[in-house]
Amino acid sequence: MRPKHLLKAAWQHEQEIVAFLRDIVMIPSYSGNEEKVVKRIALEMEKVGFDEVKIDPLGNVIGRIGSGPRVIAMDAHIDTVELGNERLWKVDPFGAVLKDGIIYGRGASDQKAGMASLVYGAKIMKELVGTDGFTLYVTGTVMEEDCDGLCWKYIIDNNEIRPDYVVISEPTNLNVYRGHRGRLELQIRTEGRSCHASAPERGVNAIYKMVPVIQGISLLNDRLKSDDFLGKGSIAVTQVFFKSPSQNAVPDECTIQIDRRLTAGETKETVRQELEDIFTSSKTKAEIVSLVYEEPAYTGVVFPMEKYFPTWVLDEDHPLVRKAVESYREVLESEPDLGKWGFSTNGTVTAGLYGIPTVGFGPGNEIHAHSPDDQVSVEHLVKAAAVYALMPAKITE
Secondary structure: OOOOHHHHHHHOOOHHHHHHHHHOOOOOOOOOOHHHHHHHOOOOHHHHOOOOEEEEEOOOEEEEOOOEEEEEEEEOOOOOOOOOOOOHHHOOOOOOOEEEEEEEEEHHHHHHHHHHHHHHHHHHHHHHHHOOEEEEEEEEOOOOOOOOOOHHHHHHHOOOOOEEEEEEEEOOOEEEEOOOOOEEEEEEEEEEEEEEEOHHHHHOOHHHHHHHHHHHHHHHHHHHHHHOOOOOOOOEEEEEEEEEEOEEEEOOOEEOOOOEEOOOOOHHHHHHHHHHHHHHHOOOOOOEEEEOOOOOOOOOOOOEEEEEOOOOOOOOOOOOHHHHHHHHHHHHHHOOOOEEEEEOOHHHHHHHOOOOOEEEOOOOHHHHHOOOOOOOEEEHHHHHHHHHHHHHOOOOO
């Protein structure tokens, strides 16, 4: 079948794609509680004819089509953030309301739309394109919202899959994305000496010791470097904690939470040096605390991972980027924009940690992610499925 006819085939599956997405939006699937939606996705994969469907020990659902030597993974995380202030929602967040060609609900754009389009894109691929020379894995991965990439670190480290190429279906507004900034979460701690608050001069206030560090971090953010494509790095204090014997005592410990977004060339080592320089210049004794995510999956498995999410980017002329653009062009007969995500994705591990060429293409717009306006258009779902149907064959030409 000629590539442009894949879009016609995808429109023929419109009702099935929409029904599937609405089903999985109706199932709450916060990080660590994805079991019900994983089982629903597995059923749909079996229904449309995947060659093999399994759920790994961490709880990821993995569907396979084909058995060729080149391995392609097309990924959608299927956990969501929580609702936030429910009064801000104009619709039932788990109602999967369909109105004027748009599906609303928590996870509609981030990131269950990608899952629905991938499953039906794979069905169309198997029926109309074939799988000569490659194996396709469609993965519905867990716990991404809490710890980007942990799911893929588990998959690769446990020899589940080691793909040659990865396509991430996070929302790109149907454009091709080739990277994003990285992220590092850490804490800084100062210690003091407690005493009765009626005589604070007898102690050392740990919160006061933290003040010049916070000021230094604020000034550091203004002078962080920028990259022409990825943009500027950033650093922010996001939380403050303290320990004290009582409300009437000088606190003897203060801890701040740091969110550091990493542009090109920035790593956890460069960040530590920046912070050490602040301690030195402010003459403050402080400790940098690395953070490890070690919450259990819904299966009970604990897979600890440092909360460091490396930056990654592919060149515009990288073969994977070119093949993604060609797939879009041949199916939709137009040109996609090349861009980047503002947030981070599972690509922090596939591309950032393991160096596997990774590219993004997905239905929905990231401006709706994590918002009470979470939504995706039916048109995006169908067009994404059509492009996904061609991508594996195009990538492995």
